[in-house]
Amino acid sequence: MKNTAPYQEYVERLEALRDAQCEEASAADQLLSLRDATLAKPNGTFLELGTWRGQATKAMLNGLHGGDGLLVSVDIEDCSDAGGGENWQFVQSDSKDANAIVAAAPRLNEGIDLVYVDGMHTVAQVYAEIMAWFPKVRQGGQIVFDDVDPVPYMYGHRKDSARKEMVNRALRQLISEMFYSNLDSLRMELKMGSTGLAIWTKTSEFGSHLRPYTPMSPPRLDGQLSDLHDQLRGHSAYKNCDAIQSVMIPI
Numbered sequence: 001m002k003n004t005a006p007y008q009e010y011v012e013r014l015e016a017l018r019d020a021q022c023e024e025a026s027a028a029d030q031l032l033s034l035r036d037a038t039l040a041k042p043n044g045t046f047l048e049l050g051t052w053r054g055q056a057t058k059a060m061l062n063g064l065h066g067g068d069g070l071l072v073s074v075d076i077e078d079c080s081d082a083g084g085g086e087n088w089q090f091v092q093s094d095s096k097d098a099n100a101i102v103a104a105a106p107r108l109n110e111g112i113d114l115v116y117v118d119g120m121h122t123v124a125q126v127y128a129e130i131m132a133w134f135p136k137v138r139q140g141g142q143i144v145f146d147d148v149d150p151v152p153y154m155y156g157h158r159k160d161s162a163r164k165e166m167v168n169r170a171l172r173q174l175i176s177e178m179f180y181s182n183l184d185s186l187r188m189e190l191k192m193g194s195t196g197l198a199i200w201t202k203t204s205e206f207g208s209h210l211r212p213y214t215p216m217s218p219p220r221l222d223g224q225l226s227d228l229h230d231q232l233r234g235h236s237a238y239k240n241c242d243a244i245q246s247v248m249i250p251i
């Protein structure tokens, strides 16, 4: 009989919270979605950028129990007591320094199933992390970004914080712009209501790189001009994928 999975009590408390009718359900749902990802691939390779006290570390290690999977958790500080066990390796490093991290954990070079990005929340750092780690993600693997929902931090909301609101909005914009600049390599989903998770699934081959992002045009704010523009322009069509023409109605 297998031993009980590590951090089982913690995960059960998260499950109870996710099912409760309260705001914290979204926070629990985020952590449990990371646990579910490791549970689905107990022999997989996972990378966490930003470890701190190991909330996500513990959730992910719970799912890896009993398999040969590996979670490599990285932090600029010493967080070596945030997790434990044979499925875990902590590396103290700047999270964008892929060479140093791979030298310490060479299995990452064979292909990563999921990268969880939750380190220094600046656009420059997250962009550098994306460019450094994307090629090492397997085709079908994921990059999951924390802190992309500004709404809970807006004025008068539960976690009212001007700094966090602006940081999360900037990260969400970066991740969206990168996505729209690389539609041939990515799919994207969002989880909202807590800090927010953006989930990219890599559709291009292992080893492939992303194009740098193209900033999006500013939002249109004038309703009358927009109506006129749409009348002149007519309908859109799919341009880049012949296979889709037969099944999708251009809208």
Ligand SMILES: C[S@@+](CC[C@H](N)C(=O)[O-])C[C@H]1O[C@@H](n2cnc3c(N)ncnc32)[C@H](O)[C@@H]1O
Pocket: 049, 050, 051, 052, 053, 054, 055, 056, 057, 074, 075, 076, 077, 093, 094, 095, 096, 118, 119, 120, 125
């Ligand atoms: C939001 S906390 C991580 C929370 C953690 N993922 C969890 O679920 O509990 C952010 C962490 O990023 C770390 N950090 C900040 N700058 C970093 C850098 N350049 N490289 C690696 N880690 C960094 C901080 O030391 C901090 O522990």
